[in-house]
Amino acid sequence: MAERDARIDRLLLSQEITDFLYREAELLDERRYREWLDLLADDVRYWMPIRRNVKLGDDEGEFTRALSDINWFDEGKDTLSRRVKQIETGIHWAEEPRSRLSHLVTNVQVQGAEPSLAAPQDVSVTSRFLIYRNRVETETDILVGRREDQLRRNGAGWLLARRKIILDQNVLLSKNLTFFI
Amino acid sequence: MSAINVRDLAPGTSIVLADGAEAEIVTNPGDGMWLFARYLSSPRDPTLVGQEEMIFAPDVVALGR
Amino acid sequence: MAMDDKRGYRSGLVDLRAGEVSREIFVNEHIYAEEQERIFARAWLHVGHESQIPKPGDYFVSSMGEESVILCRDRAGKIHVFLNSCRHRGMKVCRYDQGTTAVFTCPYHGWSYGTDGRLVGVPYFREAYHSRLDKEKWGLVEVAQMHNYKGSIWATWDPAAPGFTEYLGDFTRYLDLQLDGWDGREGQAEVLGGIQKWLVPCNWKFPAENFSGDTYHNISHRSVDLAGIGPSGAGRRDMGERDVSRKLHVCIPDRGHQTIHYVLPAGKSPPPAYLNAPIVAEYVRHCEEERRRLRGEEARLVGAPGEIFPNTALLSRQPRTMAVWHPRSPHQTECWRWFFVDRDAPTEVKHFLRDYYIRYSGPAGMTEQDDMENWNYAHAASRGTIARRYPYNYDQGSGTAVTNYEYQGLRVPGEVIDLTETQSSEQPMRNFYRRWAEFMEADDWSRLATWRGGERKAAE
Numbered sequence: 001m002a003e004r005d006a007r008i009d010r011l012l013l014s015q016e017i018t019d020f021l022y023r024e025a026e027l028l029d030e031r032r033y034r035e036w037l038d039l040l041a042d043d044v045r046y047w048m049p050i051r052r053n054v055k056l057g058d059d060e061g062e063f064t065r066a067l068s069d070i071n072w073f074d075e076g077k078d079t080l081s082r083r084v085k086q087i088e089t090g091i092h093w094a095e096e097p098r099s100r101l102s103h104l105v106t107n108v109q110v111q112g113a114e115p116s117l118a119a120p121q122d123v124s125v126t127s128r129f130l131i132y133r134n135r136v137e138t139e140t141d142i143l144v145g146r147r148e149d150q151l152r153r154n155g156a157g158w159l160l161a162r163r164k165i166i167l168d169q170n171v172l173l174s175k176n177l178t179f180f181i
Numbered sequence: 182m183s184a185i186n187v188r189d190l191a192p193g194t195s196i197v198l199a200d201g202a203e204a205e206i207v208t209n210p211g212d213g214m215w216l217f218a219r220y221l222s223s224p225r226d227p228t229l230v231g232q233e234e235m236i237f238a239p240d241v242v243a244l245g246r
Numbered sequence: 247m248a249m250d251d252k253r254g255y256r257s258g259l260v261d262l263r264a265g266e267v268s269r270e271i272f273v274n275e276h277i278y279a280e281e282q283e284r285i286f287a288r289a290w291l292h293v294g295h296e297s298q299i300p301k302p303g304d305y306f307v308s309s310m311g312e313e314s315v316i317l318c319r320d321r322a323g324k325i326h327v328f329l330n331s332c333r334h335r336g337m338k339v340c341r342y343d344q345g346t347t348a349v350f351t352c353p354y355h356g357w358s359y360g361t362d363g364r365l366v367g368v369p370y371f372r373e374a375y376h377s378r379l380d381k382e383k384w385g386l387v388e389v390a391q392m393h394n395y396k397g398s399i400w401a402t403w404d405p406a407a408p409g410f411t412e413y414l415g416d417f418t419r420y421l422d423l424q425l426d427g428w429d430g431r432e433g434q435a436e437v438l439g440g441i442q443k444w445l446v447p448c449n450w451k452f453p454a455e456n457f458s459g460d461t462y463h464n465i466s467h468r469s470v471d472l473a474g475i476g477p478s479g480a481g482r483r484d485m486g487e488r489d490v491s492r493k494l495h496v497c498i499p500d501r502g503h504q505t506i507h508y509v510l511p512a513g514k515s516p517p518p519a520y521l522n523a524p525i526v527a528e529y530v531r532h533c534e535e536e537r538r539r540l541r542g543e544e545a546r547l548v549g550a551p552g553e554i555f556p557n558t559a560l561l562s563r564q565p566r567t568m569a570v571w572h573p574r575s576p577h578q579t580e581c582w583r584w585f586f587v588d589r590d591a592p593t594e595v596k597h598f599l600r601d602y603y604i605r606y607s608g609p610a611g612m613t614e615q616d617d618m619e620n621w622n623y624a625h626a627a628s629r630g631t632i633a634r635r636y637p638y639n640y641d642q643g644s645g646t647a648v649t650n651y652e653y654q655g656l657r658v659p660g661e662v663i664d665l666t667e668t669q670s671s672e673q674p675m676r677n678f679y680r681r682w683a684e685f686m687e688a689d690d691w692s693r694l695a696t697w698r699g700g701e702r703k704a705a706e
Contacts, residue, residue: 048610050440052343055211061345067597070440070585072610079605082473086612092469094615136623170343171580172444175618177610212351215358215367235367237356 009117010110017125017151018108020158025103028180033084036180040077041152041159048072048165048181063166072177073165080180087178095178099135103181105147106130121153122161133179141174143167143181187238188213195245198236200225203245207233214238221245254280260683262676265641269628271682272449278576285556285685286311288404288694290413292558292570293317293327295584296397297436303346303361309572309582310401315389316340316350317399320362325394327401328363329387339386343441350386359386396425396433398568406691414554415697416659417503420496423549423562427588428530430537430545435566436589438600442608443582450557450571450579451682452621457551457559457569459495459506459674461665462642466620470612475605477519477564487516487548487563492653495663495673500697502681504674505552505560506665512654516548520598529595533588543656553674555681565603577625583608640679643671 020039027036040046049063049071064071086092107128113120126148133141150162165181187209190196194206196218202225204218216236223229254276259268271277291310294317298306305318307330314330316339332339332352339350339359349366351358358367363386368379389401393410398421400410407413414421427434446453456463471482491508498504510516515534520526537545549562559569565585572580585603587596606613627633643663651662663671688694 050442053341055342055345058345064440068439068600070438070442070600071604072442072608074604075601079475079601082475082605083612086469086473089469089472091472092616093466094619170443172442172609175444175446175609175622176615178615208348210348210351210358212347212349212358214351214353214356215349235358237367237369 006117013113013117013120013123014108014110017110017123017158020151021105021108021125021127021149024160025105028103029101031098033087033180037077037081037084039158039160040080041154041161042077044077044080044160045074045162046076046080046165047074047163048167048177049074051167051170053170066164072167072172083180092178094176097136099133099179101179102132104130104132123151123158125149125151129181131179131181133174143169143174145169145181147181185238185241185244186213187216187241190216190244195221196236196241197243197245199240199242202229204234204236205245216241252276255686257683257687260679261637262640262644262680264637265639265644265672265676266637267640267675267679268637269634271679272451272625273576273629273634275576277686278449278573280686281573282311285682286573288402288407288685288691289556290391290393290400290402290407290410290554291556292554292568293392293399293401295435295437296325296394296399297589298344299325301346303348304344305340305347305350305361306344307340307342309570309580310389310403312573314338315401316386318361320360321348322362324362325392325399326361326363327389327392327399328359331387332357333365333384333386357384363388395421397435398425404691408691408695412695413501414503415498415501417498417501417505417552417554419544419547420503420505420507420549420552420560420562421554423547424560424566424568424586427590428533428537429588430533430540434588434590435586438585438587438596438603441582441584443580444609445574446579446581446618446621447577448579448618448621448625449576450573451678452625453559453569453571453579453581453617454553454557455675455678456617456621457561458504458553458678459551461493461495461506461670462672463617463620466616467613469616473612475602475612477602486519488550490514490517491548493665494651494658495647495665495671496658497647497661497673497677498659499661499677499680502555502678502684503553504677506550506674507552507658508548508550509653509656509658510546510548512543512546512656514546523594523598525592525594526598529591546656553678555678556685561607564599565606566599567603567607577629579621640672640675643668643673644676646671647673 047066054061087095105127109126111124114122131143145167148164151158152161192206197203202223203221206216206218208217218236219233220229259271293308294306299319302319302321302323305316308315308317316328316330319325330338334357337352337354339352349358356369360366365381365384390403390405392401425435426432474481476482491510494507496505496507552560557571561567567583567585569583574580647661647663651658663673
């Protein structure tokens with residue numbers, strides 16, 4: 001019976017977390033950025049390393065380091081909020097006219113829950129994303145990769161406390177990253 | 182006999198070459214193609230013994246003792 | 247295809263008397279092909295920084311024009327720049343971005359080269375080549391000249407090119423601002439880990455002219471100033487010193503190098519910055535003081551965006567970066583951006599500056615994003631048959647540059663326009679395209695080294 005309960009706990013949590021990620025993606029794609037910011041913890045860390053081509057065995061060298069190296073993104077809520085503010089000016093020409101975006105989130109796997117699956121406060125979850133961005137007339141970008149998220153319980157819901165974005169590219173094939181991943 | 186991946190062989194390892202010579206790895210550049218090795222024996226050309234040469238991976242037919 | 251597309255460079259495309267430059271030079275495929283030969287095979291190009299390859303065997307794969315090159319330090323500690331292509335059948339001998347190695351081995355047939363470029367391993371050398379291949383002759387292709395300038399590595403494929411410092415001319419002091427410590431000590435810069443590389447659908451000359459000192463496009467960055475990402479945590483995106491200084495355009499004629507430049511009034515220090523980060527504020531204050539002590543009057547010079555001909559951009563102040571605009575096609579540029587800090591700066595200072603750099607520059611940089619949008623669609627809208635008939639206007643401030651400019655006892659060499667009153671000029675772009683035309687027309691360096699008394703006729 002206890003084993004069955006544990007499996008149900010896992011299933012419920014997995015569904016709850018997946019729902020959170022889908023809702024988050026929907027907010028971004030519907031350009032409801034202020035509501036998206038509300039899903040971020042005040043101490044959120046949003047990190048997207050640059051990926052290098054390295055020799056088999058040099059796994060550490062494949063990614064630029066958080067907090068000390070140059071990355072694509074490595075920032076907190078203040079800078080993320082300023083990005084939203086910039087888009088909202090209507091004169092941020094790299095997003096004006098605005099992009100059309102679809103975030104597809106898949107392969108969602110809850111990797112751990114503390115203190116327990118039954119009463120989780122902190123959850124680590126991995127997923128894959130495919131982001132389709134189309135803007136102006138024919139300009140199109142496709143970004144694919146992995147996200148490693150830390151979510152934190154916030155009353156009945158969740159907050160994003162940390163996101164590591166692993167893009168499957170070396171030279172960035174897009175001219176800019178004016179959108180959230 | 183299956184091919185040997187020379188990429189990760191440690192210096193000091195002894196190797197047997199296609200012509201029957203035996204050599205000891207001095208340094209391994211890790212490219213999977215070449216080894217820097219010193220000849221321990223060379224039936225074909227005994228003057229090679231003691232000399233260091235670059236050995237091409239397909240010439241390594243076995244690991245020595 | 248436009249009719250004109252069948253023709254390459256001809257004189258008149260850059261017409262500085264009229265203050266006009268033809269769109270052809272940005273979009274024409276023949277001109278692009280000619281540029282590879284006449285500009286990128288002859289000019290000095292930026293390759294990297296020695297702090298990226300501190301130990302023997304370290305390498306960093308870079309690019310010179312369209313071509314991949316390896317910057318590496320050989321076993322004896324000597325720095326080299328090699329074409330990243332096997333001499334046997336052309337395969338790239340290194341497809342990693344950086345690392346440490348004893349040899350560069352071609353994955354195709356196995357030719358192997360030492361870090362000094364010498365061909366050391368040839369499969370079946372005895373059996374197939376009968377030991378007759380001249381290995382000395384078949385080493386990696388090395389650049390004709392390499393120069394380590396205060397840690398930054400520059401190279402050219404042309405043995406007849408003048409030495410790098412002669413190539414820089416009076417622009418030296420602006421590159422010094424990039425590479426010397428903020429405290430005025432020589433060559434104190436180090437590169438932070440992580441080089442940003444990204445593709446922009448535009449001709450390489452769009453970013454090159456922008457960084458030459460386009461003071462006129464400030465308006466396109468209004469959104470980032472409204473969002474407020476300044477180094478002190480909010481407000482305008484750059485430093486306060488611009489408000490108290492003389493703001494200049496400085497162009498080095500003959501060389502094609504140009505920059506924006508601030509000169510502080512005599513006896514005046516820059517306004518305090520980084521007020522929300524006391525450690526950084528204190529570090530900057532300390533550096534300014536040291537710099538005045540070491541450099542005297544020269545410490546009044548403050549760097550800003552600039553361009554070393556043809557494709558290296560400087561930004562010596564904030565964010566402190568260098569970029570190279572690699573041509574990939576007439577319609578595509580691969581941007582590479584290096585970020586610098588003083589190597590002896592406290593760790594907290596490095597980290598703080600890094601945060602600022604990332605939110606400012608590169609594809610995720612809230613300032614640079616809008617630049618790339620402009621370059622992209624300016625290029626796209628200039629490709630058509632009709633569009634190409636109409637040149638761009640570069641007439642702003644024509645004929646107003648002065649030589650022997652002096653401000654409160656400090657002389658500034660080169661052709662100078664004081665922007666403090668005029669707000670803007672296009673002297674830097676005229677300087678850039680004049681040099682560009684000279685490179686396209688001159689057959690060799692005896693005519694390109696115009697400062698040695700050669701002829702100067704292009705575009706005049």
